[in-house]
Amino acid sequence: MATKIEKKIVGFKVRDEEADKPSEAAAQPVATQPAEGTEAPAAMAEVIHMHESVERPEMLLGSTYKIKTPLSEHALYVTINDIILNEGTEHEVRRPFEIFINSKNMDQFQWIVALTRVISAVFRKGGDITFLVEELKAVFDPQGGYFKSGGRFMPSLVAEIGEAIESHMRMIGLLVDPEMEAHQKEILDQKRKEFESQQEKKASASSHAEFPPGAQLCKKCNTTALIQMDGCLTCLNCGDSKCG
Structure with a gap:
């Protein structure tokens, strides 16, 4: 293509096409070598968290809790199976995977099956599942609750199922009791000693009583x-x- 020159030529320069090409050494990326005495960092292992897509293994670890109430002559057996994630690594954790409730009493069969399926679905959903304990323990029976052996009141059968789940979560470390402060421990120890002293005095007085x-x-x-x-x-x- 012709180009019209309108100005006076005062100088010139010859272009070297070979010099304008980038060298092969510059075009290739430079690989950095680790310093002597150091090892290359290992690839970070993928940490598996609980989610819906986690497949159920052939074997699960389980614990069974017996619930005996005065409302029925037959006991309930609550079985919670756990899955171990990241087994053999520093990120190994044990999480609830499914729950089953069995009993000879078939009166409550329908809602118990529904409850176990919902709870199992929440377990497999992942995230924070500890809220289940408070939700279940807050259920009250309109016909009134009952007292367990030892004098502890249970507002409903559902609440006792929630207590069984709470015990299991504490066992696997999912729930941890807040540690009591030092001054609270001192007050409790003092009150305990005062009570024991009073009981000893009463026992001593009754043992020496003539009547x-x-x-x-x-x-x-x-x-x-x-x-x-x-x-x-x-x-x-x-x-x-x-x-x-």
């Missing part, structure tokens, strides 16, 4: 020796009796 436990105070001799005898209140110390 049977449960005796009432006699107004005549001011002695705790008044008992019910032959239908009359009789003092074993002074012999005073309401029957004469």
Whole structure:
């Protein structure tokens, strides 16, 4: 293509096409070598977290909890199976994967099956699943709850299932009790010693008492020796009796 020159030529320069090409050494990336005495960093292992796509292995570790209530002659057995993620690494964790509830009593079969399926789905969803404990323990039976052995009140059967799940989460380390502060421990220890001291004094006084436990105070001799005898209140110390 012709180019019209409108200005006076005062100089010129010959272009070297070979010099304008980048050299092969410059075009290739330079590989950095690790310094002597150091090792190349290993590829970071992928950490697996609980999610819906985690496949169920052939074997799972499980724990079974027995629930016996005064509402039924048959006990419930709550089985929670766990999956171990990142086994053999520093990121190894044990997480609940599924739950089953079995009993000979078939009266509650329908809602128990529904409950186990929902809880198992929440387990496999991943994330923070500890909220299940509070939600289940907050369920109250409109017909009233019951007392467990030891005097502990349970508002409903669902609440006791939630307590079983809570015990399991504590066992695998998913729930941890907050550590009590030092001054709170000192106060509790002091109260415990005071109570034990009072109980020892009462036991000592009752062991040295001349009259049977449960005796009432006699107004005549001011002695705790008044008992019910032959239908009359009789003092074993002074012999005073309401029957004469």
